[in-house]
Amino acid sequence: MATLAELRVQIDAVDDELVRLFEERVRLGGQVGDYKIQNGMKIFDRQREREKLKDVAEKASTEFNKKGVQELFEQLMAMSRKVQYQKLVEAGALGRLPFIGVKELDTQNARVVFPGTEGAYSQAAMEYYFGEKCNSFYVRTFRDAMESIEEGAADFAVLPIENSTAGAVDEMYDLLVEFENYIVGETIIPITHTLAGLPGTELSDIERVYSKGVALMQASRFLDEHSGWQQISVANTAIAAKKIMEDKDKSQAAVCSANAAKIHGLEVLVDNINDDPNNSTRFIVVTNQKIFHKDAKKISICFEVPHESGSLYHLLSHFIYNDLNMTKIESRPVEGRNWEYRFFVDFEGNLAEPAVKNAIRGLREESRSLRILGNY
Amino acid sequence: MATLAELRVQIDAVDDELVRLFEERVRLGGQVGDYKIQNGMKIFDRQREREKLKDVAEKASTEFNKKGVQELFEQLMAMSRKVQYQKLVEAGALGRLPFIGVKELDTQNARVVFPGTEGAYSQAAMEYYFGEKCNSFYVRTFRDAMESIEEGAADFAVLPIENSTAGAVDEMYDLLVEFENYIVGETIIPITHTLAGLPGTELSDIERVYSKGVALMQASRFLDEHSGWQQISVANTAIAAKKIMEDKDKSQAAVCSANAAKIHGLEVLVDNINDDPNNSTRFIVVTNQKIFHKDAKKISICFEVPHESGSLYHLLSHFIYNDLNMTKIESRPVEGRNWEYRFFVDFEGNLAEPAVKNAIRGLREESRSLRILGNY
Numbered sequence: 001m002a003t004l005a006e007l008r009v010q011i012d013a014v015d016d017e018l019v020r021l022f023e024e025r026v027r028l029g030g031q032v033g034d035y036k037i038q039n040g041m042k043i044f045d046r047q048r049e050r051e052k053l054k055d056v057a058e059k060a061s062t063e064f065n066k067k068g069v070q071e072l073f074e075q076l077m078a079m080s081r082k083v084q085y086q087k088l089v090e091a092g093a094l095g096r097l098p099f100i101g102v103k104e105l106d107t108q109n110a111r112v113v114f115p116g117t118e119g120a121y122s123q124a125a126m127e128y129y130f131g132e133k134c135n136s137f138y139v140r141t142f143r144d145a146m147e148s149i150e151e152g153a154a155d156f157a158v159l160p161i162e163n164s165t166a167g168a169v170d171e172m173y174d175l176l177v178e179f180e181n182y183i184v185g186e187t188i189i190p191i192t193h194t195l196a197g198l199p200g201t202e203l204s205d206i207e208r209v210y211s212k213g214v215a216l217m218q219a220s221r222f223l224d225e226h227s228g229w230q231q232i233s234v235a236n237t238a239i240a241a242k243k244i245m246e247d248k249d250k251s252q253a254a255v256c257s258a259n260a261a262k263i264h265g266l267e268v269l270v271d272n273i274n275d276d277p278n279n280s281t282r283f284i285v286v287t288n289q290k291i292f293h294k295d296a297k298k299i300s301i302c303f304e305v306p307h308e309s310g311s312l313y314h315l316l317s318h319f320i321y322n323d324l325n326m327t328k329i330e331s332r333p334v335e336g337r338n339w340e341y342r343f344f345v346d347f348e349g350n351l352a353e354p355a356v357k358n359a360i361r362g363l364r365e366e367s368r369s370l371r372i373l374g375n376y
Numbered sequence: 377m378a379t380l381a382e383l384r385v386q387i388d389a390v391d392d393e394l395v396r397l398f399e400e401r402v403r404l405g406g407q408v409g410d411y412k413i414q415n416g417m418k419i420f421d422r423q424r425e426r427e428k429l430k431d432v433a434e435k436a437s438t439e440f441n442k443k444g445v446q447e448l449f450e451q452l453m454a455m456s457r458k459v460q461y462q463k464l465v466e467a468g469a470l471g472r473l474p475f476i477g478v479k480e481l482d483t484q485n486a487r488v489v490f491p492g493t494e495g496a497y498s499q500a501a502m503e504y505y506f507g508e509k510c511n512s513f514y515v516r517t518f519r520d521a522m523e524s525i526e527e528g529a530a531d532f533a534v535l536p537i538e539n540s541t542a543g544a545v546d547e548m549y550d551l552l553v554e555f556e557n558y559i560v561g562e563t564i565i566p567i568t569h570t571l572a573g574l575p576g577t578e579l580s581d582i583e584r585v586y587s588k589g590v591a592l593m594q595a596s597r598f599l600d601e602h603s604g605w606q607q608i609s610v611a612n613t614a615i616a617a618k619k620i621m622e623d624k625d626k627s628q629a630a631v632c633s634a635n636a637a638k639i640h641g642l643e644v645l646v647d648n649i650n651d652d653p654n655n656s657t658r659f660i661v662v663t664n665q666k667i668f669h670k671d672a673k674k675i676s677i678c679f680e681v682p683h684e685s686g687s688l689y690h691l692l693s694h695f696i697y698n699d700l701n702m703t704k705i706e707s708r709p710v711e712g713r714n715w716e717y718r719f720f721v722d723f724e725g726n727l728a729e730p731a732v733k734n735a736i737r738g739l740r741e742e743s744r745s746l747r748i749l750g751n752y
Contacts, residue, residue, distance in 0.1 A: 004411050011404045015428070018397050018452075019435045019445050021390050026441055028387045035380050052391070059395045064462075065402055067697065068455050069395050075451060076394075079444050086440075164714040167546055167707075213589055213609060233589060233609045278714055312702065313692050320689045323443060328717075329688065329707060331543075338540040338654055341704075 025076060026083060033084030037091050043084045044361055049077050074314075078321035078362065085354035097351050099375060101294040105184055105285075106155070112136040113154035115145045116236035119260030121191055123238070125283035126158040129187045140235055142171055146179045149288050156184070162282045163191070165275065166214045168330050172284075173344055176302070176373050183300055183374025184292065185285035192279070193219050195270040196241055196261035197253040203269065208232055210240035211255035219255050222273040229253075241266055285376070292351055292375035298327070299356065299375045302344045303367035304334055311366075312343065318362040319347055322355040342369075351375045401452060402459055409460030413467050419460045420741040425453050454690060458697045461737050465730040473727050475751060477670040481560055481661075482531070488512040489530035491521045492612035495636030497567055499614075501659035502534040505563045516611055518547055522555045525664050532560070538658045539567070541651065542590045544706050548660075549720055552678070552749050559676055559750025560669065561661035568655070569595050571646040572617055572637035573629040579645065584608055586616035587631035595631050598649040605629075617642055661752070668727055668751035674703070675732065675751045678720045679743035680710055687742075688719065694738040695723055698731040718745075727751045 213233035240254035589609035616630035704722035
């Protein structure tokens with residue numbers, strides 16, 4: 001039996017040959033690209049790719065190897081396509097992008113909507129992104145904010161999409177599919193909850209605590225120490241603060257930011273009550289125009305996955321083979337089709353890049369209802 | 377310039393060589409596997425793989441090709457490892473199963489816990505799975521149920537994990553990680569909400585509607601038609617029904633099942649108010665013993681993914697190469713580590729199958745904190 005060192009010498013020799021053939025294949029793929037550009041042909045040739053996969057599988061000798069070479073050639077063909085898209089870009093023939101590139105978002109004269117009321121975390125995120133003096137108004141719910149954007153009552157909305165401890169804001173994912181609004185920016189702010197009540201309130205006075213459900217959850221360790229308190233969820237943390245002031249009842253308290261407490265004339269009874277001291281939330285900036293910042297670095301898309309073994313895996317291969325770094329993947333049920341899912345993927349890239357074009361072309365071919373939610 | 381047909385002849389010749397070299401590399405990888413088994417060596421050799429990637433990149437001539445061959449070899453080495461794991465299985469070197477196989481779950485004499493109160497959907501799921509006369513009791517929350525199991529106060533718990541319209545029950549995923557309890561069964565039941573109140577209540581009497589937050593969401597179209605109603609979320613739909621009866625206040629109503637209404641002496645004011653008429657929920661059966669039914673067909677696992685481009689994709693490749701069909705993938709934030717994720721995957725298989733052993737072995741090697749949550 002060969003030693004490990006001997007086997008590795010043999011493997012290294014095979015690998016040298018593989019590198020050489022890989023380079024040769026890329027070179028030939030580039031020539032195919034030149035030919036296609038000169039003759040106005042499409043880069044993606046589904047039939048040719050299918051035949052190639054069938055052909056190489058037939059040439060392999062075991063079941064394992066048939067699967068393996070197919071996987072290998074899917075990768076090689078994706079790379080070939082990437083070279084060809086690159087050539088298209090160099091020839092200035094990539095064609096129009098579905099989004100209009102802008103140099104700057106007009107954040108100075110924009111009218112911005114946020115959900116909740118004065119003192120909401122969304123307002124803090126908005127002021128961080130648009131500046132403290134931005135022209136803004138609030139509505140009650142996330143859906144109301146999406147409608148304000150769609151109708152043009154506001155130019156932008158600032159909405160939470162993900163919390164570092166609670167995870168994805170499912171409702172926002174569903175609303176991004178329902179409305180034809182687009183993500184043009186994002187910002188992360190720290191979320192530090194306090195327990196706030198009427199000035200002079202003692203903890204022993206409290207019987208009911210109001211807040212947004214997810215905020216109650218983020219402060220569950222503190223609240224569990226006071227198991228006699230009834231927890232009541234309302235639309236927003238700042239709406240809870242406002243209610244406490246309006247009701248003027250010391251048996252009630254709110255979980256909200258110190259800022260919301262101050263704005264609504266409440267006293268912070270206990271500071272920093274969230275379970276995780278580094279609790280933070282990512283907010284997205286949404287508009288109704290299909291635009292993207294020319295220097296945008298992150299793309300959000302969603303698509304439905306057909307009911308076939310390995311479908312999701314094959315779809316994800318388009319990111320890998322195009323060297324696009326996925327930063328997030330989420331799934332949500334598809335309405336009206338039990339136990340089918342829609343996936344949301346964030347990845348690094350700009351719509352003007354050939355690798356992105358290549359990946360999106362492939363994904364659209366193999367998934368259902370692909371949508372680009374924004375580049376920001 | 378060469379024609380497309382001429383270029384393709386050249387590409388086909390390169391491809392034939394690539395298939396041949398691929399097969400040679402798999403064969404040599406298998407021999408390395410034999411050597412490693414005989415010498416008790418680990419399959420995954422991180423240093424060797426890193427050196428190989430550096431080496432092939434140095435041999436490639438352009439930046440594009442350097443990246444390309446690295447991607448290619450990451451895939452080739454992953455396949456090589458899979459061949460080697462397969463050999464480990466064939467050599468019987470993977471050892472004892474971490475779960476004890478049983479022929480039957482003792483559902484006849486079991487004591488079963490469900491969250492909520494009499495009339496909860498979890499109770500309906502429990503009766504569907506264990507029979508209507510099963511020996512059971514209820515606790516308030518999902519966490520309470522997991523604690524009852526851990527302490528041995530109950531043999532099994534029945535808990536919701538996923539709804540067809542609302543999606544994953546995030547809290548349950550977190551609890552499955554926190555507790556050392558295991559999934560041994562699952563069942564799906566239809567969820568049909570009603571609006572229930574004290575007998576004789578008119579819709580115009582109602583001011584406040586109580587239910588579990590997710591149930592209010594599932595009936596949001598109906599409730600939105602009555603925007604004057606305040607929506608208050610409580611721990612459970614049946615707890616809401618019980619509260620309405622106890623408070624004896626016609627300004628209050630509950631969103632709950634017709635059965636919960638009946639049990640707590642309420643009248644169904646409006647039947648079938650969920651947005652989706654086919655609304656249904658999947659419940660899991662959980663126990664504190666590390667057992668699995670010998671004929672079990674589905675496995676749930678979770679693992680954390682390292683912060684590297686393509687990590688998730690490489691992990692998923694273990695399911696594909698072992699021909700294991702993924703039926704579900706979910707992600708949740710990892711506590712205390714902002715913006716890192718833990719993935720939950722369901723796939724078809726039984727822990728006694730070599731393909732499953734093979735996949736889990738590979739996943740454990742390349743992921744962080746892999747846990748088998750159950751085989752059922």
